[in-house]
Each structure stands twice: as C-alpha cells, then as structure tokens.
Amino acid sequence: MNADTTGQHAGPHVVVAGGGIAGLAAAHRLALAGHRVTLLEADDRLGGKLLAGEIAGAPVDLGAESLLARRPEAVALARAVGLGDRLQAPATTTASVWSRGELVPMPKGHVMGVPGDPAAVEGLLSTEGVRRVGGDLELPPTEIGEDIAIGAYVAARMGHEVVDRLVEPLLGGVYAGDAHRISMKAAVPALFEAARVHPTLTAAVHAVQRAGAATPADAAGAATGLGGSVFLGIEGGIGTLPGAVADAVRAAGGEILTGTSVNALVRTGATGWQVVTRHRTFDADAVVLATPAGIAAGLLGGHAPAAAAELDEIDYASMALITLAFRRSDVPALAGSGFLVPPVDGHTIKASTFSGQKWRWVSDGAPDLFVLRTSVGRHGEEAQVHREDSDLVDASLKDLAAATGLSARPVASTVTRWIGGLPQYPVGHLARVARVRAAVAALPRLRLAGAAYDGVGIPACVASAHRAADEIIATSKTTDPGAGHSL
Missing domain, CATH: 3.90.660.20 (Protoporphyrinogen oxidase, mitochondrial; domain 2)
Known part of the structure; x- marks a missing residue:
C-alpha cells in the first residue's frame, strides 16, 4: 500500500467518510477546531439527500426541502456558512389531509399526529373515531416499559382510526415507515417521556405542548427576523447548504474528494488508521464514518464485529x-x-x-x-x-x-x-444505537454520524456529526507519540 503522507505533520489529520450533510457538518466542525480534514465521498456529488435542481427553468429542491427550525443545529450551520440572510419561512403552513376522498384541514393541537382534544379531529375522523379519541381519558394508565411502537400505543389509547388517518400519514410519512413499527422513544421522545409519567395520553400531549410553548424560538431563527417558524427553507433550496458547507471546509484548509469510496480501514500503531480507497491510502489520526449503516458495518467488521452486526440490522x-x-x-x-x-x-x-x-x-x-x-x-x-x-x-x-x-x-x-x-427506527432502535456506540468506543479515535443514529431530520444529522467531531476533538488534547502528531 502506498500511503498518502502529504502534510502529515501539519496537525491532527481526520478522514471523514461520507459527504452527506452529516459528513460535511463533521468536517466543518473539525476544520474549524484546527484539524486537518480529508472528506471522501463515493458519489460524484456532495449532499446526499439534499439536492437543489430546476424544472422548466424553475428552481426547486429535489430532495429535503426544509429545516426544523426549533432545533438549533441546522439553522446555526446555515448561518455559519453564510446562508443566514437566505433563510426563509414558508409563505403558508396550512396543510390538509386527503381522507376518504376529501381534503380536510390538518387538525390543530396535535403532537406528530397525536391529538390533545377530540374536537380537533372532528371532520377528519368518524363520529365513533372522535369518541374513541376522547375515551383515552377513561382508560387506566398504560405500562409503557423501555420502548413501544407509537402506532400500537396510540391505537390502544385512542383507537386505530386516529393512527390510520393522522399519525400514519404524518409520522409514518416522515420516516417512510409503518407507525405500528416506529419506536415512540426514538421518533417522539418528548411524548414518550411524558406518557411514562402522566395517567393518560391526552395529558401527555398537553404536557408536551406546554413545554413547547415555554421554549423560546430558536435564537438563530429569531435573529434572521423569521421569529419562531417551525420550519425554514433556504432561498435557492435546502440543496444549496451542502455546497456552502463544503466551501467553508475548503476555506479552513480541508480537502474534499468526490468519486472516492472507502474500501477498508486498517489499524496502524496504537491509535492510528489507514483509510484505503481504490487509488490512495490516507494516514489518519482519527476517522468519522458518516455513511449509511450497511457501509459502516462493512468497514467495521474486522475491528468491531458486534457493532457491525448491529449496524447490519438497521433497515x-x-x-x-x-x-x-x-x-x-x-x-x-x-x-x-x-x-x-x-x-x-x-x-x-x-x-x-x-x-x-x-x-x-x-x-x-x-x-x-x-x-x-x-x-x-x-x-x-x-x-x-x-x-x-x-x-x-x-x-x-x-x-x-x-x-x-x-x-x-x-x-x-x-x-x-x-x-x-x-x-427505519423500530422499537429498540435507541438501545441498538447505544450498543453500537459502546462497541465503537473501544476503538481509538473512530466515531459514527448520520441519519441512522439520532434522527432522520437535518438538525438531528448535524447534531450527530457535531457529537462525533467533538468527541474526536476531545481526544486530540492528549499526546500520542506513536502517531507523530501533537494530539
């Protein structure tokens, strides 16, 4: 193997595998912290599921189209890379549900489709369905345990109709999954925790709503004059965010290579790594795997087989x-x-x-x-x-x-x-992620990031990237004489 040693004494070198928003956010965080960063993306473009395009001359997002603004990570990243003045609230947030052949206004006062008031779902649900939602107040508390499928839990408390007509199209649509398999703990953690301490699901919904109302609007969003918008877009498309982050990484001295897939990871010394691609091998002091779970599993098979097996189970x-x-x-x-x-x-x-x-x-x-x-x-x-x-x-x-x-x-x-x-985030997903991270933690200076771990939304992906980068930055404050760098 011919290892790439260019600039190997320029500072701690981190290789990031994966050029979606998680990999880019990790590279950005590391580069700003003074690390020498090389980002490798197998595709010929960056951004993953973020893709700006056009149709008949009209600009449009062909992938993800909005940011959840009440989480700070993605909005803050957009501002950090110079897109703050292009953040834009939706011109309208009114939506409908196409149910039984009619467009019905989206009910108000729900938490990811779980209503807090039977009256809110009148017009969407049948008379019996509305009555069943109200019946939650008459049921004894439900023992939830460590996790539960949100569809099963809501159906047991409020009836199947509200799951079919509201939870499924809303939450199931976000995850492109089945609400009867989706983990409540992973997908709606605030509601899960509230449901464990309140006697009814209705009371839990109200508790989440009160907590949300008490939470100030995201500071980054407020600073743009957009106030407390739940979602924000970017003029020109959310798909312009990856390019702006990549430009910031390069400006901070990072290297970005597309069309370059990682084929293997090789341990070197006590803490180092070699990252093997088809044409080059990179010496690295640390590695961030911001790839889909299956690819990460293939790279980790010889180093953390338990983690690899768990990652292979993520659908x-x-x-x-x-x-x-x-x-x-x-x-x-x-x-x-x-x-x-x-x-x-x-x-x-x-x-x-x-x-x-x-x-x-x-x-x-x-x-x-x-x-x-x-x-x-x-x-x-x-x-x-x-x-x-x-x-x-x-x-x-x-x-x-x-x-x-x-x-x-x-x-x-x-x-x-x-x-x-x-x-997919089925019941037990967070426990699986915890086991994966515990196994990977035994490896020196290697971390995981991306949509497979802490949420599929852009802010959650950025947060997972920052977590991985921060843990590597923390290890860089120790000295590793074997790697030849001050780490």
Whole structure:
C-alpha cells in the first residue's frame, strides 16, 4: 500500500467518510477546531439527500426541502456558512389531509399526529373515531416499559382510526415507515417521556405542548427576523447548504474528494488508521464514518464485529419524489402548502407539496409556472419506487386530479429516487444505537454520524456529526507519540 503522507505533520489529520450533510457538518466542525480534514465521498456529488435542481427553468429542491427550525443545529450551520440572510419561512403552513376522498384541514393541537382534544379531529375522523379519541381519558394508565411502537400505543389509547388517518400519514410519512413499527422513544421522545409519567395520553400531549410553548424560538431563527417558524427553507433550496458547507471546509484548509469510496480501514500503531480507497491510502489520526449503516458495518467488521452486526440490522426504506411544473393558468385554486395521504385509502402518492405556494423563492424564480411535487414509497414498497418514470408521473397526476381537481398535463416532470435513503427506527432502535456506540468506543479515535443514529431530520444529522467531531476533538488534547502528531 502506498500511503498518502502529504502534510502529515501539519496537525491532527481526520478522514471523514461520507459527504452527506452529516459528513460535511463533521468536517466543518473539525476544520474549524484546527484539524486537518480529508472528506471522501463515493458519489460524484456532495449532499446526499439534499439536492437543489430546476424544472422548466424553475428552481426547486429535489430532495429535503426544509429545516426544523426549533432545533438549533441546522439553522446555526446555515448561518455559519453564510446562508443566514437566505433563510426563509414558508409563505403558508396550512396543510390538509386527503381522507376518504376529501381534503380536510390538518387538525390543530396535535403532537406528530397525536391529538390533545377530540374536537380537533372532528371532520377528519368518524363520529365513533372522535369518541374513541376522547375515551383515552377513561382508560387506566398504560405500562409503557423501555420502548413501544407509537402506532400500537396510540391505537390502544385512542383507537386505530386516529393512527390510520393522522399519525400514519404524518409520522409514518416522515420516516417512510409503518407507525405500528416506529419506536415512540426514538421518533417522539418528548411524548414518550411524558406518557411514562402522566395517567393518560391526552395529558401527555398537553404536557408536551406546554413545554413547547415555554421554549423560546430558536435564537438563530429569531435573529434572521423569521421569529419562531417551525420550519425554514433556504432561498435557492435546502440543496444549496451542502455546497456552502463544503466551501467553508475548503476555506479552513480541508480537502474534499468526490468519486472516492472507502474500501477498508486498517489499524496502524496504537491509535492510528489507514483509510484505503481504490487509488490512495490516507494516514489518519482519527476517522468519522458518516455513511449509511450497511457501509459502516462493512468497514467495521474486522475491528468491531458486534457493532457491525448491529449496524447490519438497521433497515432502510426507499422513496421517490415526482416534481411537476404546470402553467399557472392551468392550475385551479389550491389551498395551503399541500396535503398528506393516509395509506389506508390505497392511493399511490403519500403526500403532495405545493412548492410554488409554500416557498416564495420557487414562485419568484418562475412566476408563470406552478411547481408541486408528490412522494411515493414507504418501507416494504420497493416495487412502487422502481416503476417507470412515466408510470409514477401518471399515477401522481391521477391522484392529484382526484384530490384537487387538477386535470392539466405538466409542461415538465422529473423523478428523483432515493434508494435506501431513510433508515427505519423500530422499537429498540435507541438501545441498538447505544450498543453500537459502546462497541465503537473501544476503538481509538473512530466515531459514527448520520441519519441512522439520532434522527432522520437535518438538525438531528448535524447534531450527530457535531457529537462525533467533538468527541474526536476531545481526544486530540492528549499526546500520542506513536502517531507523530501533537494530539
């Protein structure tokens, strides 16, 4: 092996494997702390599921399209890399649920689909369904234990209908999974903890709502003049964030290589690593694996077999986004930012976002067009995602016509597939992550980051990256004579 030793005495060298937002955030954190950083991305572009694009000349996100602003990590990162003045609140946050053939306004006062008041779900649920939600107050406390599937728990307390019509399209849509498998502890931790100490689920929802109301708006968001918006976008697209972070990493002296997959990790000395790619081998004082769980498992198999086995058990869902551009004059009046679709109704799409109505920068970029997108695919629906582009477009148009009356043909369409893009968080996921981290902690100066661990949203990915980087930075304050660096 010919090891790359260029600049090996310039300071602690960290190799980051993976150029999604987690890998980029880790590289940024490490570079600002004075580490020499090399980021390796197997794909020919950076950003992972963040991808800015265009359709018929209109700018649009072809991947993730918003940041949860009440968590500080992603907003703070955007500001740190010069995008603070481009943060933008949605022009509208009103949404609907397409249920039983009608668009029903999204109920207010819920926590990820779990209502705090039966009256809030009138119009969405049947009379019996509304009564069943209220019946939670009459039930004895439920023993939750260490974890529980949120769908099973809510169904037991409030009935299956509220799960089918609200929790499933909302929370299940976020994870592209099944609410009856999704861990309540991992996906809605505040509600999980509240439910363990309150006698009813309704009381737990109210407790979470009170805590949320007492929490000040994210300081970074408030500083932009956007106040306490729950979600924020970026003018030009969330997909512009990876490029801005990459530019900041390079400005801090970091090296970024695309089209470079990591094939193996080799221990060197007591604490060092060699990171092996097809054409080069990099000597590293520390490594961050910000890759999907299966890839991390393959790299760790010879070093932490228990962690690798656990990582191999993490399942992923695939999804497709169908982006459509219409002549604005052909589109009927549509309300709000879009709608969710309960899987129980048997439609193809699981949601639609009216991008040109939700984000001012989309409509400003092409005022004569109306851009929207639909999403298809949940865990176990691989065949759906792999249908021909034309089939997915036609299926989307059929559902859109039924839901909204939109009968026009689009002037342009594009399908973006995210194969194996969303890790699943079943019951016991956090316990698995804890076991993985405990096993990996026995390895010197190697950490994990990404969507597979602490949440699938952008802020959670950034937080996991910062955790990994900070732990490596902390170890860099000791001296390792074997590596030839002051660490």
